[in-house]
Amino acid sequence: MGDPPDLASFLASLGDQQVAIAREVHQTVADVAPELLPPTRRGTLLGYGAFHYRYASGREGDADLISMRGGSKHLSVYVSALEDGRYLPEVHAAGLGTVSVGRSCIRVRRPGDLDLSAFADVVRRAVEVGGEGQV
Structure with missing residues (x-):
C-alpha cells in the first residue's frame, strides 16, 4: 500500500535527504500516536492532529499538534504543545540529538x-497535553 495522498505530495516536494528525515518523523508519529493520522497538507506544511485554538486576545484559528516543513538546508518539525508555559521541543532539547531547537521547532x-x-x-x-492555546 502506498503513502496517504497528502504525505505523498509533501514528500514529492522535498529533496532526498529531507524525504528520509520526513519518513523517520512520520513513522515515529504513526507508531506512537496513530490517532493523529492521516497527515494533512496546509500549504507547505504537513500536519498531524488538527485542533482549533483561541488566544486570550480573541485570535483563533486551526493548527496541527505536530507538523513538518521542508527548508533549503533542513527539515523543520514543529510541536505546538506547551508544558509549564514552554514548548515541548525546548523542554526536551537536550535529548533530541544533533538538531537545532527553537521554541516549538526542531530543525533536522x-x-x-x-x-x-x-x-x-x-x-x-x-x-497528553494537547495543542497550545487549544479551545
Whole structure:
C-alpha cells in the first residue's frame, strides 16, 4: 500500500535527504500516536492532529499538534504543545540529538540526527497535553 495522498505530495516536494528525515518523523508519529493520522497538507506544511485554538486576545484559528516543513538546508518539525508555559521541543532539547531547537521547532539536517526515541516521548507528551492555546 502506498503513502496517504497528502504525505505523498509533501514528500514529492522535498529533496532526498529531507524525504528520509520526513519518513523517520512520520513513522515515529504513526507508531506512537496513530490517532493523529492521516497527515494533512496546509500549504507547505504537513500536519498531524488538527485542533482549533483561541488566544486570550480573541485570535483563533486551526493548527496541527505536530507538523513538518521542508527548508533549503533542513527539515523543520514543529510541536505546538506547551508544558509549564514552554514548548515541548525546548523542554526536551537536550535529548533530541544533533538538531537545532527553537521554541516549538526542531530543525533536522540529516537522517539519523534526530533521536527518534526522545522524539517519540515528545509526541506522546504532546498528545497528553494537547495543542497550545487549544479551545
